[in-house]
Amino acid sequence: MSSTPLAAVPSAQRSARFRGRIGRDAHSGHYAVPRRYRLHLTTACPDGLRIAVGHSLLALDDICPITFLTAVPDCPGGGHSALRPLYEASAHRYAGPALAPVLSDDWSGRIVSSHAPDILRDLDRCFGDGRARLYPSGAETEIEEVERLCAQGIEAAAQRAGRVGAEPAERAAALDVLTDTLARLERRLTGREFLVGDGLTAADVELWVALVQLDTVHRHHLDAAAVHRVAGHPALWAHARRLAARPAFGAHLDLDGIARRHHARCAGLEAAGSAVQILDWAHHTAAAPGSRHR
Numbered sequence: 001m002s003s004t005p006l007a008a009v010p011s012a013q014r015s016a017r018f019r020g021r022i023g024r025d026a027h028s029g030h031y032a033v034p035r036r037y038r039l040h041l042t043t044a045c046p047d048g049l050r051i052a053v054g055h056s057l058l059a060l061d062d063i064c065p066i067t068f069l070t071a072v073p074d075c076p077g078g079g080h081s082a083l084r085p086l087y088e089a090s091a092h093r094y095a096g097p098a099l100a101p102v103l104s105d106d107w108s109g110r111i112v113s114s115h116a117p118d119i120l121r122d123l124d125r126c127f128g129d130g131r132a133r134l135y136p137s138g139a140e141t142e143i144e145e146v147e148r149l150c151a152q153g154i155e156a157a158a159q160r161a162g163r164v165g166a167e168p169a170e171r172a173a174a175l176d177v178l179t180d181t182l183a184r185l186e187r188r189l190t191g192r193e194f195l196v197g198d199g200l201t202a203a204d205v206e207l208w209v210a211l212v213q214l215d216t217v218h219r220h221h222l223d224a225a226a227v228h229r230v231a232g233h234p235a236l237w238a239h240a241r242r243l244a245a246r247p248a249f250g251a252h253l254d255l256d257g258i259a260r261r262h263h264a265r266c267a268g269l270e271a272a273g274s275a276v277q278i279l280d281w282a283h284h285t286a287a288a289p290g291s292r293h294r
Contacts, residue, residue, distance in 0.1 A: 018090065018102075020112040022122040030105060030112050032126035034063045037112065039119070040083055041101035044071035044257035046155075047116035048101045050209050054120045054134050056248035057200060063127050069100050071257030072264045086111050117147075120202065134202040142196045146185075146203035150210040153181025158214055162221025164268045175222075179229050186233040204239070208249060211240040216255065216281070217262050219273045227273035241284045250285035 022030045022037065030037075039055065041048035048069075055066065069080050079097030087098045090111040103112045103119045113119050124134040135143060160166065160174035185207060188195060195203040219227045231237065243249045 017096065018111045018114045019118060021118060022103075022112065022126045034127070035065070036105060036107055037064050038104050038106055039064060039066045039101065040069060040080075040086070040104060041066065042069040042071055042080075042257065042261075043252045043254045044261040045100060046209050046213055049212070049252060050205055051101055051116060051120055051123075052252040053205050053209070053249050054202065055123065056252065057132055057134065057205070058123060058128050059132070060123060060127055064123060071254060071261050073097075073100075078265070085109075124202070132200075134200075134205065136197065136199075136201060139196050139201060139203075143201055143203045143206075146195055147206050149181050149185060150206045153177055153184075154210045154214060157181065158218035158222075161226065162218055162268055162271065164221075175226050175229070182230065182233045182236060186235050189235040189239055204243065207236070208240055208243045211236065212253065212258075212281070215278045216258050217266075219276065219278070220262070221268040221271050222273035224272040224276050227276040227278065231276070231278045237279060241279055244279075244281060244284040253281060253285050255281055255285075 020030055021028070022032055039051060041051055043049045043052050052066065055061075055064065067082075069082060073080050075081050075084070075097060077097030078099060080100055081098070083098035083100060083102055086102060086104050086109070087094045087096070089109050099114060101116055101119065102114050103122075104110065105112050113122075121135060128134070157174045157178040161171050161178055163171070163174075166174075185195070194200060195207060214230065219230065222230070244253065
């Protein structure tokens with residue numbers, strides 16, 4: 001590995017403070033009404049990218065508008081100054097970071113939820129028109145399994161494999177977990193168009209975002225041999241390439257924003273894997289007219 005450091009900014013995950021849910025009727029408090037709710041997110045963040053893609057697949061532009069935030073947070077602790085009024089209105093004397101993504105209630109001017117998985121599920125359950133469902137009935141268990149594999153076997157394992165200061169044995173073990181997980185998902189996709197059932201679901205969105213992060217962020221901290229092992233799963237990367245060509249996916253892929261966000265917050269060391277790009281995302285990505293990336 002080279003000794004070129006990236007900016008040493010802590011990047012620890014924080015649990016969501018707000019966990020409200022959109023219900024089905026008036027008794028829930030936050031009941032489903034078109035244009036009552038608003039999303040605040042940046043597609044340079046994995047959670048924001050998942051929600052933006054799901055929002056587009058559900059065709060919710062006229063139901064739940066999005067306010068796009070800057071790729072790089074402009075406040076200490078990873079917060080966004082644009083979200084500060086919402087956080088302060090939602091919690092008395094709130095002193096923590098104003099983190100994205102956020103689902104807010106335009107009626108009250110307060111936050112409903114900052115928990116990305118709940119947000120996407122509620123949008124699908126309450127506002128999906130039935131033609132496109134991210135969480136189709138009967139597929140919940142399979143989708144949750146894919147979500148766990150992506151979170152633990154790809155995202156967390158890739159972070160450990162490239163962690164600065166980790167022992168070689170620790171990095172090797174994490175890389176084994178990563179490649180074993182990719183192999184499991186590769187077998188699942190071989191001969192199939194989608195991960196679960198016969199159509200796009202949240203499982204495909206989850207995997208696509210995980211692969212985007214793996215190639216645009218995590219590979220910069222892996223050696224070249226490790227990246228070649230990661231790339232050796234043709235069905236997975238072909239799936240990522242096909243999805244990138246769909247406007248609901250490709251239009252939200254802010255490669256420049258992801259790079260700037262990564263360099264602003266990463267504490268790792270750049271390694272030889274940086275020179276081994278797996279996919280040419282810019283080539284495969286669908287055109288994004290009216291892009292709001294910042």
